[in-house]
Amino acid sequence: MPSVKFTFPANFLWGTSTSSHQVEGNNTNNNWSLWEAEPGRIKTGEVSGIACDWWGGRWREDFKRAADSGQNTLRLSIEWSRIQPKPDSWDESAIDTYREMIHGMISLRLRPMVTLHHFTDPIWFTEKGGWENDDAPQLFLKYAQKIVPALKSIVKDWVTINEPNMVVFCGYISGHFPPGKTKSIKKAHQVTVKMIKAHASVYEYIHQQQEDASVGISQNYRDLFPKTKSIVDRFATNASHKLYNNAIMDVLSKGSFRYGPYSISLPKAKNTLDFVGLNYYSGNQVHFTFNVNEFLTYPKGASLSDNGFVANEPESFYRGLTWASSYGVPVIVTENGVENDEDTFRREYLAEHIHQLWRAWSNGMPIRGYYHWSLVDNFEWENGWSYRFGLWRLNIETQERTKRPSVDFYEQICRKNCLDSEDVAKFAPNIYRFIYPN
Numbered sequence: 001m002p003s004v005k006f007t008f009p010a011n012f013l014w015g016t017s018t019s020s021h022q023v024e025g026n027n028t029n030n031n032w033s034l035w036e037a038e039p040g041r042i043k044t045g046e047v048s049g050i051a052c053d054w055w056g057g058r059w060r061e062d063f064k065r066a067a068d069s070g071q072n073t074l075r076l077s078i079e080w081s082r083i084q085p086k087p088d089s090w091d092e093s094a095i096d097t098y099r100e101m102i103h104g105m106i107s108l109r110l111r112p113m114v115t116l117h118h119f120t121d122p123i124w125f126t127e128k129g130g131w132e133n134d135d136a137p138q139l140f141l142k143y144a145q146k147i148v149p150a151l152k153s154i155v156k157d158w159v160t161i162n163e164p165n166m167v168v169f170c171g172y173i174s175g176h177f178p179p180g181k182t183k184s185i186k187k188a189h190q191v192t193v194k195m196i197k198a199h200a201s202v203y204e205y206i207h208q209q210q211e212d213a214s215v216g217i218s219q220n221y222r223d224l225f226p227k228t229k230s231i232v233d234r235f236a237t238n239a240s241h242k243l244y245n246n247a248i249m250d251v252l253s254k255g256s257f258r259y260g261p262y263s264i265s266l267p268k269a270k271n272t273l274d275f276v277g278l279n280y281y282s283g284n285q286v287h288f289t290f291n292v293n294e295f296l297t298y299p300k301g302a303s304l305s306d307n308g309f310v311a312n313e314p315e316s317f318y319r320g321l322t323w324a325s326s327y328g329v330p331v332i333v334t335e336n337g338v339e340n341d342e343d344t345f346r347r348e349y350l351a352e353h354i355h356q357l358w359r360a361w362s363n364g365m366p367i368r369g370y371y372h373w374s375l376v377d378n379f380e381w382e383n384g385w386s387y388r389f390g391l392w393r394l395n396i397e398t399q400e401r402t403k404r405p406s407v408d409f410y411e412q413i414c415r416k417n418c419l420d421s422e423d424v425a426k427f428a429p430n431i432y433r434f435i436y437p438n
């Protein structure tokens with residue numbers, strides 16, 4: 001049978017994503033290090049510890065793995081608490097380390113994408129009230145004013161904040177991220193507004209510094225559909241979609257958001273996206289209930305990752321790409337992946353999601369790149385080390401990395417710049433017929 005190739009445009013970005021706290025190790029000066037130390041906060045009782053030991057220098061070997069397997073870009077985040085360990089002190093040696101890491105990427109022909117905030121805050125910032133503090137946007141800007149000039153000669157692609165909607169939802173509604181508040185609607189709103197203001201002022205600042213910068217935000221998108229046809233489930237779905245997926249993005253695009261009596265108006269935030277960073281994992285069904293744990297579930301029979309955390313719903317990804325494209329700027333998938341130690345599920349998920357990515361691009365959506373989450377198994381927040389998202393498996397005792405078969409599959413995609421039916425037949429034979437039905 002002749003091979004069928006779904007080819008992507010030239011210069012497409014193919015890479016992997018990580019975040020500081022999840023890979024660096026020895027991050028002891030941020031709110032997550034305090035959170036990990038509180039009994040019961042991490043389901044497995046584990047801590048991030050030395051993580052993937054990037055701060056000890058193992059970024060070198062992992063970057064090389066990425067480059068040797070055909071990737072042309074990497075996304076990492078800067079740990080604010082390292083750069084500004086106290087409100088009035090800056091750590092130049094930490095800045096040098098990030099500079100060295102980014103030079104390391106570039107020498108391997110990996111284009112750097114840098115996130116300034118990925119879930120963690122310095123302890124001093126938390127002590128001042130964190131994102132609830134009215135000064136939070138100003139404090140974040142001050143940090144950006146230190147790190148951006150230091151890196152601007154080597155970085156062009158910036159994500160200001162990773163998943164502000166997750167920070168708000170998990171920190172103030174479900175409570176499984178710090179500060180662990182539940183159903184705090186008012187605070188959730190206040191923090192949302194502050195994060196938007198922080199993004200907007202850093203967006204403006206980066207552009208003052210660097211004319212050709214490309215600045216976006218990474219938004220966690222969930223494709224939501226009602227569990228039943230009942231009016232309340234449909235209402236809950238629509239409300240969640242608007243509030244969770246759209247609110248922040250609408251303000252960054254149009255300067256305002258309104259849903260029923262709820263509204264945000266921040267004209268200064270209008271048009272502060274050069275691209276939409278789409279973090280997509282799954283679609284969810286929505287059920288109207290006051291129990292936050294039963295609100296979002298997966299349909300019966302959904303194909304699930306090891307711990308049931310991610311469902312393989314490729315059509316939902318297509319809808320996510322459509323949604324992201326509706327903001328009228330380029331779209332970069334800044335995260336997509338699954339937790340799966342044995343790797344069969346990952347290969348199938350990868351094949352079906354890259355297929356949808358191609359479908360979206362070939363239907364005219366402005367898709368520029370794809371970053372798989374993640375390069376190597378890393379500390380998965382409240383789920384500790386039990387969720388294995390890496391292309392490479394990590395032995396946390398020995399720091400040994402082992403290549404999962406997905407590495408070879410993803411390498412073919414990156415190098416050929418296409419999804420080739422021969423590779424799908426080889427790496428994901430069980431789902432071949434879904435992608436090539438005839």
Ligand code: BGC
Nearest residue numbers: 019162163166220279373380
């Ligand atoms: C976060 C990552 C996390 C991933 C998998 C995303 O929401 O940005 O930090 O590891 O999901 O749960």
